[in-house]
Amino acid sequence: MDFGTPMLEGSRRLMILGGGELGKEIAIEAQRMGVEVVVVDRYDMAPAMHVAHRRYVVDMLNGEALKAIARREKPDAVVTEIEAVNTGALIELEDEGYRIIPNAKAVKTCMNRIELRLLASEQLKLPTTKYAVANSPDEAKRACSDIGYPCLIKPEMSSSGHGHEVAVNPSDVEFKFNEAIKHARGSSRRVIVEEYVDVDRELTVLTYRYMNEDKEVTAVIPPIEHQRPKGVFHYVESWHPSSVNDNIIKTAEDYAVRIVNKLGGLGIFGVEIIITKDGRVLFSEVAPRPHDTGLVTLVSTDINEFQVHVRSALGLPTPQVKVTTPAAAHVILADDENWAPHYTGINEALTIPGVQVRLFGKPNSYRGRRMGIVLATGSTIREAIEKARKAASLIKVRILS
Ligand SMILES: Nc1ncnc2c1ncn2[C@@H]1O[C@H](COP(=O)(O)OP(=O)(O)OP(=O)(O)O)[C@@H](O)[C@H]1O
Ligand SMILES: [Mg+2]
Structure with missing residues (x-):
């Protein structure tokens, strides 16, 4: 080319x-x-x-x-x-x-939780949380009693955890169903009701499809691990590589390759895997694009997820991606609504060796909006995580008065 x-x-x-x-x-x-x-x-x-x-x-x-x-x-x-x-x-x-x-159909399937879940669970038989589809509060109630409380109710379409509602008993369900619908994208009134599992660890398997001569090839990057405080459904921190055992890695990579090959096309995909406290390895969902937890690859790998995506998209090869150092990433969030936000603490954060700061340059902020990310390398994953956390805690998004 x-x-x-x-x-x-x-x-x-x-x-x-x-x-x-x-x-x-x-x-x-x-x-x-x-x-x-x-x-x-x-x-x-x-x-x-x-x-x-x-x-x-x-x-x-x-x-x-x-x-x-x-x-x-x-x-x-x-x-x-x-x-x-x-x-x-x-x-x-x-x-x-x-x-x-990667292709128009994969984009459509992945944005719809129900379509994607049916593809993974029914067609590919990948293990997932117990789930059911519900069209009304009554159907959601029936689903919850079949699945067992607590349940997580999610709209058919939404992202970044919007409209995720935990129902703890039957009297809760109607309200939670309506809340989920309120936060849904589009006009769908369907939800997915999931067993609310005790999450032990979470992985993202970045899996990519590229052209090698005239053939489409699928490859994986060793899994990234990420963690969210209980009840927080948005991305907070991730690190690379994951320290889960080899069996879990093999299982997670196997799920990832199967779902990505089913979706087809070219590009990178972020396959999300949940490991429960009772030891189950579950397919959760897949994003047909670079993944937010994969921002860590800006420092952890020789070729980052974004370059892989661009190369694949243009029909170019990336035969292998290597993790070159333990690394971590931690988000910088805004507390307030504001135009032209201002950042303090950058100087202090950058005094920590191995730390880099990326501010996204968003023109305005609101509570909980991701405004930047701290990247950190270390000689161990633990050290990288501590550095990223420390640096992120020093950076504040302020209102210029
Ligand atoms: N059934 C479940 N039980 C317990 N926790 C869950 C369950 N499903 C999702 N979670 C938690 O909520 C997070 C977000 O869920 P999910 O990926 O389905 O939503 P999302 O809206 O696509 O969010 P994102 O865009 O951040 O990936 C998961 O990473 C996990 O921490
Ligand atoms: Mg997700």
């Missing part, structure tokens, strides 16, 4: 739908390889727009807008960075010959 020069005739071009922190790193990797970068998001000044050749500010649920932009830009590949994208438009663009990463 030939490469041209960005902004001149014959350049390779990547279109990224979603300009958040993951999109920004994808854009940077593409830029480094001399690829022209086009970023689309619903708000201006999104992180990836800071490092793109061109940007478009549109609602990505608007299929006509997505198609118009793609037809004008004629990208070599379209990658999605978030789930709130009009998948009908992706399917049409794919039919027109555009390369959607």
Whole structure:
């Protein structure tokens, strides 16, 4: 495959739908390889727009807008960075010959918890939490009593733990069902009811599919481990490599390869695995893109997850990714709503050896919004985790008064 020069005739071009922190790193990797970068998001000044050749500010649920932009830009590949994208438009663009990463159907399946769960559990027979689909509070009540309390009720479509509701007894269910629906993306009134398991450890198996000569090949990166305080459903910290035993790693990688091969296409996938306190290794879900817990690969591997994704998307090979050092990542969250947030403590954080700080450059903050990440290397995983935690605790998102 030939490469041209960005902004001149014959350049390779990547279109990224979603300009958040993951999109920004994808854009940077593409830029480094001399690829022209086009970023689309619903708000201006999104992180990836800071490092793109061109940007478009549109609602990505608007299929006509997505198609118009793609037809004008004629990208070599379209990658999605978030789930709130009009998948009908992706399917049409794919039919027109555009390369959607990993493929339009996989994007659609993965954004729907129920479709994805049925594929993993019913078709592939991967072990998962006990679950049932419910269309109404009464059906949810029946599901909870079959599964056993406590139950976790999740909307059919949402991300970052939005609308996850724990029901502890039957009188709880109707309210929790309605709360879950309130936080759902789109108009679906379906939920998935899951057994609320005691999580011991969690893994992300970054699994990627790439072209090697004329064949599609699947490869895995040794698992990343991550942890969330109980009852917190969003990403807090991750580290690499995981210290779980080899049997668990083998099982997790086996699930990952099976689901990713079923979804097909090219690119990296973040396969989420839950290990329960009673020793079960369960498939949880998969994101058809670089994973937030995988931000740690910016320092832990010789080739990070974003570069793997760009290479795969362009039909290029990445035969192997090596973990080069124990490393950890810890998020920097905002406490308040604010325009043009201000950061303190960067100097103190950077006095810790092996620490790097990435601020995403989001134009505004709100409570709980991820604004940056601390990356740390160490001679052990423990040391890296402690450094990342310490550095993150020093950085505060402030309001300029
Ligand atoms: N059945 C369950 N029992 C206990 N904890 C769970 C269960 N399902 C999910 N969790 C916890 O909630 C987290 C988020 O769940 P899940 O990945 O399904 O949601 P999500 O909205 O896709 O979030 P994200 O976008 O962060 O991956 C999991 O990583 C895990 O810590
Ligand atoms: Mg998840």
